[in-house]
Amino acid sequence: xxxxxxxxxxxxxxxxxxxxxxxxxxxxxxxxxxxxxxxxxxxxxxxxxxxxxxxxxxxxxxxxxxxxxxxxxxxxxxxxxxxxxxxxxxxxxxxxxxxxxxxxxxxxxxxxxxxxxxxxxxxxxxxxxxxxxxxxxxxxxxxxxxxxxxxxxxxxxxxxxxxxxxxxxxxxxxxxxxxxxxxxxxxxxxxxxxxxxxxxxxxxxxxxxxxxxxxxxxxxxxxxxxxxxxxxxxxxxxxxxxxxxxxxxxxxxxxxxxxxxxxxxxxxxxxxxxxxxxxxxxxxxxxxxxxxxxxxxxxxxxxxxxxxxxxxxxxxxxxxxxxxxxxxxxxxxxxxxxxxxxxxxxxxxxxxxxxxxxxxxxxxxxxxxxxxxxxxxxxxxxxxxx
Numbered sequence: 001x002x003x004x005x006x007x008x009x010x011x012x013x014x015x016x017x018x019x020x021x022x023x024x025x026x027x028x029x030x031x032x033x034x035x036x037x038x039x040x041x042x043x044x045x046x047x048x049x050x051x052x053x054x055x056x057x058x059x060x061x062x063x064x065x066x067x068x069x070x071x072x073x074x075x076x077x078x079x080x081x082x083x084x085x086x087x088x089x090x091x092x093x094x095x096x097x098x099x100x101x102x103x104x105x106x107x108x109x110x111x112x113x114x115x116x117x118x119x120x121x122x123x124x125x126x127x128x129x130x131x132x133x134x135x136x137x138x139x140x141x142x143x144x145x146x147x148x149x150x151x152x153x154x155x156x157x158x159x160x161x162x163x164x165x166x167x168x169x170x171x172x173x174x175x176x177x178x179x180x181x182x183x184x185x186x187x188x189x190x191x192x193x194x195x196x197x198x199x200x201x202x203x204x205x206x207x208x209x210x211x212x213x214x215x216x217x218x219x220x221x222x223x224x225x226x227x228x229x230x231x232x233x234x235x236x237x238x239x240x241x242x243x244x245x246x247x248x249x250x251x252x253x254x255x256x257x258x259x260x261x262x263x264x265x266x267x268x269x270x271x272x273x274x275x276x277x278x279x280x281x282x283x284x285x286x287x288x289x290x291x292x293x294x295x296x297x298x299x300x301x302x303x304x305x306x307x308x309x310x311x312x313x314x315x316x317x318x319x320x321x322x323x324x325x326x327x328x329x330x331x332x333x334x335x336x337x338x339x340x341x342x343x344x345x346x347x348x349x350x351x352x353x354x355x356x357x358x359x360x361x362x363x364x365x366x367x368x369x370x371x372x373x374x375x376x377x378x379x380x381x382x383x384x385x386x
Contacts, residue, residue: 028191035060037182044175056081072100084166096122114143135161279382308352325376326366334366
């Protein structure tokens with residue numbers, strides 16, 4: 001038990017280091033899963049009976065955490081009974097830690113289906129003969145989201161250990177296997193989902209511009225020129241419909257002008273960004289560890305994927321501006337570091353399918369524009385119409 005606890009601590013530490021989960025996210029995306037099913041022992045030598053003769057009930061309980069929408073870890077217990085090579089029923093307990101990778105993960109974590117392969121290691125205990133060797137666990141989990149916190153979960157897995165687990169084989173070769181199938185429920189504990197950056201603000205602006213273009217084109221094709229009726233009674237009705245609290249006497253110029261000026265400002269903004277003279281939406285910032293071009297947390301990779309998809313969808317131009325904090329390092333080091341950070345983000349975008357012709361890189365060297373100090377260790381991505 002002590003060895004497995006150590007293994008779980010190592011797994012949790014490695015998972016955290018790999019995912020760089022920030023402190024404020026530690027209370028989010030934990031899960032508890034309880035499943036029931038069947039297991040079948042297959043060893044060397046094979047012994048008596050076939051696979052179906054060896055079926056015994058299985059309890060599968062696990063608890064873990066998703067560090068990102070794609071990467072997670074868990075501590076799992078599987079046990080009840082098995083039939084060994086001599087068809088003797090005996091109790092067993094299998095405790096292991098696993099690395100999880102969600103093949104169908106999405107940036108918001110709200111997809112309906114999950115396909116999750118896993119692999120791990122631990123100890124398996126045979127209560128009949130006292131054996132408790134090291135074992136390797138692996139398999140596939142399938143989940144269907146019932147609501148934000150609850151999943152229907154099924155698992156097909158196996159555990160492999162030394163051939164002498166049932167005291168029938170040699171002790172220096174792997175060969176005894178425990179096959180498992182189970183189904184049950186998984187519940188998420190703590191905060192659910194993942195933070196998103198400002199990428200969707202940019203996408204909203206692009207969609208708004210495209211919708212506006214379609215409306216204008218349709219309007220030009222279908223609108224005929226008719227003289228506007230200017231009867232005072234009709235004007236009064238128009239003003240009543242537009243201003244429900246108007247008394248029919250006082251001037252509504254201020255209300256009408258405010259609406260017109262708001263629409264005009266929005267149209268001017270859309271026109272300016274369409275010319276490529278102003279960036280779209282808000283800048284997207286990526287933050288780095290001091291003295292490196294390594295992101296402070298892997299959750300920022302969510303924004304990389306989203307930015308790349310928006311660039312490709314709308315044919316945008318990405319301007320990438322690297323920076324370092326001027327309070328640390330020399331000017332020469334900061335020049336190099338800011339360029340490396342811009343190169344790193346550009347490389348990630350290209351890896352996600354963005355063509356190099358859609359990328360412009362700049363670097364600012366050391367800056368002191370932001371508080372706190374570590375806010376200056378960044379690379380900024382702004383998007384333009386090309």
